[in-house]
Amino acid sequence: MILTLARPVVTFVVLIGAWWAATRLASIPFYLLPQPPAVLHALWQQRVLLASATLTTFSEMALGLVIGTILGSLCALAMAFSPRLQRWIMPLLLLSQAIPAFALAPLLVLWFGFGMASKVVMATIVIFFPVAAAFSDGLRHTDPGWMDLAHTMEASPGAILRHVRLPAAMPAFGSGLRVATAIAPIGAIVGEWVGASAGLGYVMLNANARIQTDVMFAALFVLALMTVLIWTVVDRVLRHILYWAPDSNGAAR
Amino acid sequence: MTDNDARTHRPAPGQVDLPGLRISGLSLQYGSRAIFTDLDLTVQGGEFVVLLGTSGVGKSSLLKIVAGLTRASTGTVTASDGRPLAGRIAYMGQQDLLYPWLTVIENVMLGARLRGERQEPDRARHLLGRVSLHERAKALPSELSGGMRQRVAIARTLYESHPFVLMDEPFSALDTFTRAQVQDLTAELLQDHTVLLITHDPLEACRIGHRLVVLSGHPARLGEPIHVPGPTPRAPDDDALLHIQGHLMRILMEGHRA
Ligand SMILES: Nc1ncnc2c1ncn2[C@@H]1O[C@H](COP(=O)(O)OP(=O)(O)OP(=O)(O)O)[C@@H](O)[C@H]1O
Ligand SMILES: [Mg+2]
Numbered sequence: 001m002i003l004t005l006a007r008p009v010v011t012f013v014v015l016i017g018a019w020w021a022a023t024r025l026a027s028i029p030f031y032l033l034p035q036p037p038a039v040l041h042a043l044w045q046q047r048v049l050l051a052s053a054t055l056t057t058f059s060e061m062a063l064g065l066v067i068g069t070i071l072g073s074l075c076a077l078a079m080a081f082s083p084r085l086q087r088w089i090m091p092l093l094l095l096s097q098a099i100p101a102f103a104l105a106p107l108l109v110l111w112f113g114f115g116m117a118s119k120v121v122m123a124t125i126v127i128f129f130p131v132a133a134a135f136s137d138g139l140r141h142t143d144p145g146w147m148d149l150a151h152t153m154e155a156s157p158g159a160i161l162r163h164v165r166l167p168a169a170m171p172a173f174g175s176g177l178r179v180a181t182a183i184a185p186i187g188a189i190v191g192e193w194v195g196a197s198a199g200l201g202y203v204m205l206n207a208n209a210r211i212q213t214d215v216m217f218a219a220l221f222v223l224a225l226m227t228v229l230i231w232t233v234v235d236r237v238l239r240h241i242l243y244w245a246p247d248s249n250g251a252a253r
Numbered sequence: 254m255t256d257n258d259a260r261t262h263r264p265a266p267g268q269v270d271l272p273g274l275r276i277s278g279l280s281l282q283y284g285s286r287a288i289f290t291d292l293d294l295t296v297q298g299g300e301f302v303v304l305l306g307t308s309g310v311g312k313s314s315l316l317k318i319v320a321g322l323t324r325a326s327t328g329t330v331t332a333s334d335g336r337p338l339a340g341r342i343a344y345m346g347q348q349d350l351l352y353p354w355l356t357v358i359e360n361v362m363l364g365a366r367l368r369g370e371r372q373e374p375d376r377a378r379h380l381l382g383r384v385s386l387h388e389r390a391k392a393l394p395s396e397l398s399g400g401m402r403q404r405v406a407i408a409r410t411l412y413e414s415h416p417f418v419l420m421d422e423p424f425s426a427l428d429t430f431t432r433a434q435v436q437d438l439t440a441e442l443l444q445d446h447t448v449l450l451i452t453h454d455p456l457e458a459c460r461i462g463h464r465l466v467v468l469s470g471h472p473a474r475l476g477e478p479i480h481v482p483g484p485t486p487r488a489p490d491d492d493a494l495l496h497i498q499g500h501l502m503r504i505l506m507e508g509h510r511a
Contacts, residue, residue: 145350152320152344153413155367163367167354244354246395 064123072131080139123187134176138169271298279328303462469508
């Protein structure tokens with residue numbers, strides 16, 4: 001337990017130390033790479049701005065995560081229930097991945113406005129695919145032995161989906177959701193870069209334009225911290241759901 | 254309900270009021286490859302028949318057809334009482350097939366869960382007691398040893414209280430000693446069932462089977478049935494058993510060469 005907490009702290013301290021040493025020894029100019037104390041200072045100076053920006057971006061990410069996960073799961077379930085539906089939806093899903101989410105961002109801002117809605121839609125799109133793909137893959141690849149057993153027990157297709165295929169697909173769903181959580185900030189931040197009046201992406205863009213590299217780094221730091229926290233919460237919840245899957249419990253112990 | 258403790262005597266095959274199994278003219282073809290052709294086999298009510306064969310000869314395929322999981326190219330599988338087989342078969346596959354997200358006792362009652370029937374935990378606990386796993390009812394399958402898992406699978410099979418039991422090399426993953434223990438248990442607990450068990454282990458066949466049949470050749474055919482005398486489970490050093498075991502080994506090796 002202590003080791004679990006110590007490891008990221010050690011990593012963090014070493015990284016900061018290396019950064020500090022690099023800026024001092026190579027005397028990199030401030031506007032390219034600020035020194036850690038400057039970033040710390042900016043973090044404190046801009047705390048009100050950063051806090052409200054974090055709240056905005058967090059809401060966008062969290063909403064996108066929830067909506068994207070629900071929609072992705074429903075899509076996977078629909079495909080599992082009807083193979084015909086799957087033959088129609090799967091090519092569409094793959095096609096949607098051929099268009100980079102970044103390319104959609106300006107359109108989404110145009111359609112859903114400068115507010116939070118366009119960013120939530122953006123995050124939802126980014127999260128939807130990994131969840132739908134991994135979950136539907138898990139639903140399709142149930143151990144044939146488990147299926148055979150259920151069939152000899154005269155289970156209906158609905159009962160097999162609910163009691164066999166669904167629980168058996170949970171590990172796959174879990175890995176899809178972990179990937180989605182890790183990339184969730186991309187959706188929100190890119191949306192904010194294209195057009196917004198709030199959020200960490202907006203703060204970064206503004207700071208960049210004014211060469212306030214320290215504020216830029218402060219925002220980046222907060223974003224990273226927030227992503228790690230959300231990921232940890234999701235990971236905890238998944239471990240609770242997947243109490244029976246030995247590898248997901250043993251992985252980071 | 255066949256779970257009947259009052260009937261403690263070993264029933265002679267065919268005498269118990271249990272339906273038998275009739276396989277007639279069964280053939281299976283995958284593409285242009287014939288796995289087996291024109292198989293005939295009768296398992297009498299209450300009889301324990303063991304089907305032997307080398308790897309890949311088509312044993313599992315045959316059992317899956319009887320279980321209604323695969324369709325035969327030709328031929329029929331019927332019950333001797335004329336009623337349909339579907340819904341009266343308990344199947345034990347090549348692995349224990351316990352669902353890892355369910356506890357031991359939930360796995361035993363799996364059939365009821367899947368059919369949406371009321372689960373009977375008392376009966377499940379009683380059956381777990383008979384396989385000496387009463388204390389592990391709340392454990393997850395991943396916390397059990399291979400032998401224990403196999404015993405849970407036996408309890409799950411018994412919980413179904415179906416007259417027919419099909420087993421596909423159920424003990425091949427166990428070490429020799431554990432296997433012998435689970436064989437004893439199987440012979441004892443499945444007395445009041447019509448059983449078709451598949452194995453490639455001649456000793457296993459001789460210890461727990463009333464009648465042994467060998468499947469061999471390409472496409473595979475069934476050999477003459479071999480009766481093993483005496484009550485089951487038989488001692489592994491029984492003279493008759495050792496003799497038949499040697500005989501079986503020779504048939505299997507010859508069949509494999511052919
Ligand atoms: N779905 C399938 N399609 C094509 N061929 C198959 C299929 N299932 C099984 N076979 C073939 O049928 C033959 C018999 O397979 P089966 O699993 O019944 O063998 P087995 O006797 O149970 O072997 P083992 O002892 O290794 O379990 C094998 O040669 C296998 O390749
Ligand atoms: Mg097999």
